[in-house]
Amino acid sequence: MIKPKAFMFDVFGTIVDWREGVATVAKRFFNQKNIKQNPYAFADSWRAKYQPAMQRIRSGNRGFVALDTLHRENLNLVLAELDLSDEFNEQEKQSLNRAWEQLPPWTDCVAGLTAIKQNAIIAPCSNGSIALMTRLARFGNLPWDCILGAEIAQTYKPNPDAYLKSVAALGLSPHEIVMVAAHNDDLVAASNCGLKTAFIPRQKEHGEDQTIDLEPTGDWDYIIKTINELSTL
Amino acid sequence: MIKPKAFMFDVFGTIVDWREGVATVAKRFFNQKNIKQNPYAFADSWRAKYQPAMQRIRSGNRGFVALDTLHRENLNLVLAELDLSDEFNEQEKQSLNRAWEQLPPWTDCVAGLTAIKQNAIIAPCSNGSIALMTRLARFGNLPWDCILGAEIAQTYKPNPDAYLKSVAALGLSPHEIVMVAAHNDDLVAASNCGLKTAFIPRQKEHGEDQTIDLEPTGDWDYIIKTINELSTL
Numbered sequence: 001m002i003k004p005k006a007f008m009f010d011v012f013g014t015i016v017d018w019r020e021g022v023a024t025v026a027k028r029f030f031n032q033k034n035i036k037q038n039p040y041a042f043a044d045s046w047r048a049k050y051q052p053a054m055q056r057i058r059s060g061n062r063g064f065v066a067l068d069t070l071h072r073e074n075l076n077l078v079l080a081e082l083d084l085s086d087e088f089n090e091q092e093k094q095s096l097n098r099a100w101e102q103l104p105p106w107t108d109c110v111a112g113l114t115a116i117k118q119n120a121i122i123a124p125c126s127n128g129s130i131a132l133m134t135r136l137a138r139f140g141n142l143p144w145d146c147i148l149g150a151e152i153a154q155t156y157k158p159n160p161d162a163y164l165k166s167v168a169a170l171g172l173s174p175h176e177i178v179m180v181a182a183h184n185d186d187l188v189a190a191s192n193c194g195l196k197t198a199f200i201p202r203q204k205e206h207g208e209d210q211t212i213d214l215e216p217t218g219d220w221d222y223i224i225k226t227i228n229e230l231s232t233l
Numbered sequence: 234m235i236k237p238k239a240f241m242f243d244v245f246g247t248i249v250d251w252r253e254g255v256a257t258v259a260k261r262f263f264n265q266k267n268i269k270q271n272p273y274a275f276a277d278s279w280r281a282k283y284q285p286a287m288q289r290i291r292s293g294n295r296g297f298v299a300l301d302t303l304h305r306e307n308l309n310l311v312l313a314e315l316d317l318s319d320e321f322n323e324q325e326k327q328s329l330n331r332a333w334e335q336l337p338p339w340t341d342c343v344a345g346l347t348a349i350k351q352n353a354i355i356a357p358c359s360n361g362s363i364a365l366m367t368r369l370a371r372f373g374n375l376p377w378d379c380i381l382g383a384e385i386a387q388t389y390k391p392n393p394d395a396y397l398k399s400v401a402a403l404g405l406s407p408h409e410i411v412m413v414a415a416h417n418d419d420l421v422a423a424s425n426c427g428l429k430t431a432f433i434p435r436q437k438e439h440g441e442d443q444t445i446d447l448e449p450t451g452d453w454d455y456i457i458k459t460i461n462e463l464s465t466l
């Protein structure tokens with residue numbers, strides 16, 4: 001197998017712990033306002049609206065808008081469902097929406113990415129926007145070479161263009177790039193586009209009772225436990 | 234004046250010495266092939282075809298193509314003019330085209346950008362592609378947070394969209410961003426889009442006999458001698 005020229009990474013779940021990060025920011029607000037709401041359940045409910053919102057864009061029923069906008073719209077829905085809409089003014093809602101820019105990396109990521117970067121290009125291929133990925137990188141010291149993914153492709157994963165336009169933006173061929181993800185369905189789509197694949201289980205992404213993506217379910221090129229393992233390919 | 238939230242930088246001439254970088258790679262080829270050609274004059278001739286090639290795209294006479302492609306087309310033109318076309322095979326021409334990915338930063342840039350990055354987002358807003366800017370950053374250790382500019386805007390500076398779509402990709406307003414350039418015309422365009430402006434003279438960009446952009450010719454917000462000066466705004 002040829003030495004990869006670039007590695008592209010899923011981010012939410014694969015590189016950062018979105019559930020812990022969103023819950024941390026939400027908890028701060030709930031405490032200030034004396035709201036009795038489990039912040040992890042809140043994070044889960046907010047995230048549950050992620051795929052349906054993107055699906056309207058992937059299917060062509062809505063033009064592309066950045067994920068920040070979808071998160072903000074979904075926040076309104078979640079607050080309404082929990083009867084919390086009146087507890088937050090507009091500025092507070094905007095501030096709460098920035099929870100997605102403050103997600104802690106899993107402990108192996110910064111050292112692992114730094115090691116890979118010595119010999120290959122590293123970039124997120126996430127559904128997050130350039131603005132979101134940029135601030136998340138600054139928050140967690142993620143040493144990306146550039147930001148690829150949904151915004152430059154103007155569509156969301158797992159649509160093929162989200163991968164293929166990211167590949168094209170590097171001036172490389174799909175087989176020269178490894179897509180790294182904790183989600184089997186992301187790797188199915190990347191593999192169908194001709195990319196190499198690496199699966200890294202994140203068995204607490206959804207908390208203690210996680211039932212999906214505990215194991216690889218496809219014949220991926222690499223199965224790893226820490227990001228650093230990719231630095232010696 | 235408010236504290237800037239981001240700084241966007243012109244790159245060719247402002248951050249890197251394209252003339253020295255292109256001449257260095259060209260000289261290596263010329264020596265190997267025993268070609269009697271001044272490599273600096275060669276770099277100047279190649280660069281002279283830069284604006285006309287972009288102008289066809291800015292004016293709408295051609296769809297957007299990345300700068301790497303324009304450089305490659307322009308290389309054919311320059312080699313033909315110098316009667317050197319038959320001296321290079323296709324692989325060598327591609328390799329020579331990658332001279333644009335190997336341009337040394339001016340000596341103040343890496344430390345200056347690193348200092349600014351502590352408190353604000355830093356990104357190129359260049360006509361170079363994502364692929365080109367990414368490899369140039371790796372070559373020169375430029376610590377960009379993300380890559381903005383022509384490719385994400387799908388048009389070339391000084392068209393307004395090249396600035397405004399870069400601003401939008403950060404989720405900021407123009408007045409929150411400083412555009413930094415060694416070229417007065419770049420700052421005219423950025424200023425017209427509502428960005429703040431910083432001029433840094435690079436009086437050897439075009440060699441010893443440079444006649445343009447020796448001094449600021451507009452009422453720019455900041456006039457600096459080294460990039461580091463922007464870190465204390």
